[in-house]
Amino acid sequence: MIENSIVFVVDDDEAVRQSTAWLIESIGLKVVSFSCADDFLKEYNNENGCIVMDVRMPGMSGLEAQEELTKREIDLPLIFITGHSDVPMAVRTLKRGAFDFIEKPFNDQLLLDAIQKGIKLNSDKVESLSKSETIFNNISSLTPRENQVMTRVTEGKPNKVIAHELNVSIKTVEVHRARMMEKMAASSVAELVKMTIDIENS
Amino acid sequence: MTLVKNNTKQYFFYFTFSLLLILFSATLHAAQNEFRTSQFKQFLSSQEKQQISIGILSYNPLETLDGSRWKLTLERLNQHPEYFFVAQFLSAEELESLLEKDELDFVICDAFSYLRLKKEYDISHFLTRNELYSSQPYSLEGLSVYTKNNNYDIVHLLDLKDKKIALLGGNNPLTKTFLKKFLFKYGLIPDFNIHIETIHDSTQLLSALESGNVDAIITKSGIINKTSKNQPSIKNSNPQRLVNPRQSWQAPFLHSSNLIPEWPITKTWFVDNKLANQVTSLLIDNSFSITKTQNNYNNAGESSDNFLEQFHWSISPDYHILYSLFPLIDENSSLQKDKEQFSSQLQYIIIFIIIFFLLIILSLFLRSSRDLNNRLGLSKLSLEKEIKERQFAQEQTLSHQEELAHVTRLSTMGEMASGLAHELNQPLSAINTYVQGCIRRINMGKNDSAEIINALQLTAQQAERAASIIRRLRSFVRKEQTHKTYSEMNNIIHEVSIFFESQLKNKNIQLNFELQENMPPVLIDIIQIEQVLVNLLKNAIESLMDVNEANITIYTKQLENPSLEDDMIELCVVDNGHGIGKDKLKRIFNPFFTTKNSGMGMGLSISSSIIDAHNGKLYAANNTIQGARFCFTLPLAKETPFHTGNNNDRK
Numbered sequence: 001m002i003e004n005s006i007v008f009v010v011d012d013d014e015a016v017r018q019s020t021a022w023l024i025e026s027i028g029l030k031v032v033s034f035s036c037a038d039d040f041l042k043e044y045n046n047e048n049g050c051i052v053m054d055v056r057m058p059g060m061s062g063l064e065a066q067e068e069l070t071k072r073e074i075d076l077p078l079i080f081i082t083g084h085s086d087v088p089m090a091v092r093t094l095k096r097g098a099f100d101f102i103e104k105p106f107n108d109q110l111l112l113d114a115i116q117k118g119i120k121l122n123s124d125k126v127e128s129l130s131k132s133e134t135i136f137n138n139i140s141s142l143t144p145r146e147n148q149v150m151t152r153v154t155e156g157k158p159n160k161v162i163a164h165e166l167n168v169s170i171k172t173v174e175v176h177r178a179r180m181m182e183k184m185a186a187s188s189v190a191e192l193v194k195m196t197i198d199i200e201n202s
Numbered sequence: 203m204t205l206v207k208n209n210t211k212q213y214f215f216y217f218t219f220s221l222l223l224i225l226f227s228a229t230l231h232a233a234q235n236e237f238r239t240s241q242f243k244q245f246l247s248s249q250e251k252q253q254i255s256i257g258i259l260s261y262n263p264l265e266t267l268d269g270s271r272w273k274l275t276l277e278r279l280n281q282h283p284e285y286f287f288v289a290q291f292l293s294a295e296e297l298e299s300l301l302e303k304d305e306l307d308f309v310i311c312d313a314f315s316y317l318r319l320k321k322e323y324d325i326s327h328f329l330t331r332n333e334l335y336s337s338q339p340y341s342l343e344g345l346s347v348y349t350k351n352n353n354y355d356i357v358h359l360l361d362l363k364d365k366k367i368a369l370l371g372g373n374n375p376l377t378k379t380f381l382k383k384f385l386f387k388y389g390l391i392p393d394f395n396i397h398i399e400t401i402h403d404s405t406q407l408l409s410a411l412e413s414g415n416v417d418a419i420i421t422k423s424g425i426i427n428k429t430s431k432n433q434p435s436i437k438n439s440n441p442q443r444l445v446n447p448r449q450s451w452q453a454p455f456l457h458s459s460n461l462i463p464e465w466p467i468t469k470t471w472f473v474d475n476k477l478a479n480q481v482t483s484l485l486i487d488n489s490f491s492i493t494k495t496q497n498n499y500n501n502a503g504e505s506s507d508n509f510l511e512q513f514h515w516s517i518s519p520d521y522h523i524l525y526s527l528f529p530l531i532d533e534n535s536s537l538q539k540d541k542e543q544f545s546s547q548l549q550y551i552i553i554f555i556i557i558f559f560l561l562i563i564l565s566l567f568l569r570s571s572r573d574l575n576n577r578l579g580l581s582k583l584s585l586e587k588e589i590k591e592r593q594f595a596q597e598q599t600l601s602h603q604e605e606l607a608h609v610t611r612l613s614t615m616g617e618m619a620s621g622l623a624h625e626l627n628q629p630l631s632a633i634n635t636y637v638q639g640c641i642r643r644i645n646m647g648k649n650d651s652a653e654i655i656n657a658l659q660l661t662a663q664q665a666e667r668a669a670s671i672i673r674r675l676r677s678f679v680r681k682e683q684t685h686k687t688y689s690e691m692n693n694i695i696h697e698v699s700i701f702f703e704s705q706l707k708n709k710n711i712q713l714n715f716e717l718q719e720n721m722p723p724v725l726i727d728i729i730q731i732e733q734v735l736v737n738l739l740k741n742a743i744e745s746l747m748d749v750n751e752a753n754i755t756i757y758t759k760q761l762e763n764p765s766l767e768d769d770m771i772e773l774c775v776v777d778n779g780h781g782i783g784k785d786k787l788k789r790i791f792n793p794f795f796t797t798k799n800s801g802m803g804m805g806l807s808i809s810s811s812i813i814d815a816h817n818g819k820l821y822a823a824n825n826t827i828q829g830a831r832f833c834f835t836l837p838l839a840k841e842t843p844f845h846t847g848n849n850n851d852r853k
Contacts, residue, residue: 012707013628015664019635022657026642056624058707083627104631108638 005049005119008076009033010040010065012057016104020052020081023108024115037065044074048126050099050118052111055082055089063089066096075125077118081106128198135195138184146180149173153180154193224557253286254279254477256467257300259311260291261370261404267291271513272310278484285477293402294371301325307473308481312422313463314384320468327466328478329485329515335454341516343464344457345385346423347445350411356418359446359458364395365417368410371400385420385459411442418445424455467515485515603811610808611679611733618701618740625704626671629664636661674701678732688723689731691771691836695756698735702743711746712753721760721771724836730812731836734820737805738775738832744798745779745830753778761835770818770835778829782822790822809834 007029011017014035021031030049034040037053037060051069055062062080069078077099082089090101099121100114142150145166152162159177163170186192256279258272267273267289279287292300294315300306301323309316309325319325332339347367349356356362371381378398385391385398399416401407411419447456467485469478615622636657643654674697699713706713739754746752757774782790789795791810796803806820813820813834820834 013632015632015660015667016628016635018660019632019639019657019664023635023639023642026639026646026648056708058710083624083631104627105634106631108635108642 004047005123006030006032006047007049007115007119008040008044008051008053010035010037010051010053010057010062011081012036012054016054020111024052024112027112027116029115029119036060037062037068041065041068041072048076048119048122050077050079050115050122052079052081052115055080055085055093063093066093066098070097075122077121079111079114079118081111132198135184135199139199141183142180146176146183149176150180150184150192150196153177153189154196251284251286253288254307255305256287256289256308256310257292257297257306258289259294259297259309259315261293261402261407262291263293263403264405265291275485275515279481281484282480298323301470304470304472306470307477309468309470310465311468312465314381316466316468317384324471325468326471327468328482329467329517330463331465331467331513332516333454333464334512334514338454339514339516340452340454341464342450342452342461344423344448344450344453344455344461345420345459346456347418347420347458348411348442349418349445350414351441351443353417353443356445359391362391362396362418362445364397366397366399366415367391367418367420368399368401368407368416369420370402370404370407408442420458423453423457464513482517486517603808603815606804607730607733607808607812608679610804611729614733614736614740614805615675615679618705618736622671622675622701624708626668628704629668629671632664633661633668636664678729678736686725686727688725689728690723691721691731691758691773692717692719694728694732695735695758695773698732698739699756701736702739705743706754709743709746710752711743712751714753714755716755716757718759721758722838724771724838726816726836727812731816734809734812734834735773735775737809741805741832742775742777742779742830745781746777747779749779751778760838769838771838772833772835774831774833776825776829776831778825778827781824781828781830787822787824791820 007024009017009020009024009031010033011020012035017033017035021033024031032043034043036057040051053062053065060068062082066078069076078093078097079100079102080093080098081102081104083104085101085103093101099118102111102114139147139150148166149162152165157165159170159173162177163173166173181187181192184192184195186195256276267276270291272289276287276289297306297309297311297315298319301309301319309319310331311319316325316327320327330341332341333343334340347359347362356365369381371378378400381400382391382396382398399410401410404421407419407421410416444456444458446458448458449456450461453461467481469481640654640657640661643650678701695715695717699715702713705711739756742754746754754775754777757772757776759772761770761772783797786795786797790797791806792803793807794803795807806822810820813836816836818834818836820832822830822832824830
């Protein structure tokens with residue numbers, strides 16, 4: 001996942017843009033740079049990674065770009081770099097979900113750490129997203145009877161109680177339970193419970 | 203100083219002129235007098251028997267000489283071998299008018315009238331009439347106040363207050379006032395609150411009292427109720443009553459007042475003493491050969507049987523009593539005299555008045571001119587002082603202006619600091635990043651030297667970029683002796699616009715240039731003109747806050763001046779911002795006028811004075827549609843420039 005991540009650098013100043021890109025490339029990350037936010041929004045195609053963006057830019061400013069990203073549900077970690085920051089601006093960007101806020105000229109380690117953290121966050125998010133997607137698919141593959149059995153199993157009810165509630169024999173419950181466990185790819189009841197909790201959280 | 207001399211000359215001219223006038227008028231007056239006297243003498247000598255006229259004061263208009271007690275006097279006078287005496291009875295007014303014309307030689311009148319006329323017409327008495335009563339001559343007479351017998355309001359003289367009194371006399375108001383004073387002084391009236399009515403006709407005097415028109419009358423004692431002290435009147439037997447009756451051995455009748463002298467005969471001023479002496483001898487000679495004459499003087503219907511109407515003339519002038527009254531006349535007559543002599547001496551007076559006014563005018567003129575001169579001198583001094591102060595102030599202003607321009611440049615830079623900081627921050631960031639990237643790569647053992655060298659080259663470029671920003675900044679704020687060089691205006695515009703590049707980019711403002719190519723260079727102080735341009739651009743950028751599609755355009759063009767003056771170039775900074783409020787348009791060039799929260803308000807003021815110092819003009823206007831324009835003109839140099847500025851020196 002991390003290997004496929006791309007760092008998007010958006011800065012109007014060519015020198016700053018190029019030098020930043022050059023620095024990020026030195027740790028082996030793939031960099032795509034844009035001179036303005038508009039260009040980035042046009043070009044972006046659901047790649048994973050993170051964004052390094054200047055706050056002040058001609059045309060769409062960094063803050064406007066942040067709103068636009070939220071609007072378009074582009075969930076990339078956003079690292080702002082700025083030459084003349086102030087506290088209100090930093091608070092505003094972070095409240096709106098910016099990942100980090102770094103002053104120019106920046107310490108290389110600070111920026112690179114932030115970028116790596118951002119990429120990690122992004123890839124984790126993507127990973128967890130794909131996991132819950134699998135669970136969701138498994139659940140949707142269950143028959144109604146199997147779904148009823150799973151609900152009662154995760155509630156910690158023994159087979160005998162489930163059979164009584166569903167008004168079937170214990171043998172039938174056991175068959176449904178085995179088929180359900182197989183479909184959910186759960187090796188134990190504990191794993192099944194964890195899966196349902198993940199689903200509820202996501 | 204010439205002004206003073208001229209005035210002195212004028213002064214002497216006027217002075218001489220007025221002196222001449224005075225001399226002339228004096229001579230004229232003397233000549234007049236001489237003429238009168240000579241005329242008279244001529245008159246005297248021309249006739250064999252000259253006529254001498256005598257004026258006799260009379261309050262009886264019907265009085266004639268034939269039946270008069272004066273007849274005897276006249277007969278005596280006409281015994282004179284050379285002169286023929288003619289007497290005429292005259293009222294008070296007639297007497298005065300004839301005296302005025304110098305037509306009378308002798309005057310016979312009462313003591314009171316004499317006193318007055320003496321003052322005014324310079325008549326002098328030489329004989330006094332003595333009334334004979336019981337063969338006794340009386341040179342004094344009394345005045346009597348009569349009231350109606352049944353009028354018990356008036357018992358004493360003090361009761362005359364606020365009463366109406368009639369007496370014989372002239373109608374002249376001044377005479378009346380004098381009369382009042384005279385009567386007061388003479389103990390006849392208690393004070394001035396008495397209404398005096400003068401009556402010309404002695405016959406009407408009693409009837410005035412009878413009819414009740416007046417409360418009392420004043421008359422010569424003995425005329426009414428010829429009650430001698432020897433024959434006291436029987437009370438209530440007469441319709442009139444004497445108020446405050448007094449008697450004296452010096453006067454024959456009961457009277458109310460102090461005694462005054464009897465009538466005098468007087469000569470006028472031009473009659474010589476010789477004639478007066480002759481008259482005296484004629485009258486006194488036969489003074490005691492009295493002819494009894496029946497007198498019908500009394501027309502009041504009184505019995506006159508035992509009343510001796512006779513008198514003679516004597517030299518017993520007891521007028522000292524009267525002379526004490528002269529101050530009264532003086533008080534009174536000065537006005538009257540002026541008035542009466544006015545007509546005869548009109549010319550004389552007019553000349554004096556003219557001279558007087560001329561002198562006044564002259565003195566006023568002199569004084570005012572002297573004042574004017576003084577003031578002129580003073581104001582000249584103060585003017586010189588002011589000029590010096592002004593020159594000093596101007597020098598100060600010039601040096602201060604340079605100082606101020608410098609300070610304002612610094613302040614402008616201060617206001618632009620955040621923009622400049624950002625601009626400077628970019629290359630620094632780039633340098634920092636490149637260098638750290640290089641270190642990182644070297645540490646990681648990626649010895650791709652070509653890549654690292656490339657990065658270091660880029661780093662050097664960024665360092666140069668930063669340095670150029672600093673240089674520009676320093677050259678802008680540096681304090682430098684003003685020196686003008688021939689410079690290309692368009693170059694300066696490009697130079698300045700670099701300052702604003704990052705600001706314009708950040709604020710998303712489009713900067714356009716519409717510059718006329720191949721413009722001749724202008725002789726300017728580059729730093730100062732750059733300052734103006736920076737101010738104008740800064741203002742334009744600030745006015746473009748929150749404006750969509752904001753843009754600024756800089757125009758230059760050469761103005762072909764039709765007149766003989768220098769050609770000009772014009773530079774305009776036009777924006778599509780908020781414009782200038784109408785009320786502010788007039789004040790934006792004032793020092794410390796600002797529409798911004800921050801800022802000194804000196805930018806445009808300094809810019810204006812800089813352009814003024816370049817013989818140009820800075821002006822502002824609102825665009826017809828949106829925004830404002832600031833333009834300045836600079837004159838093109840006439841001569842060909844030797845060099846085109848030191849732009850390169852500054853880079």
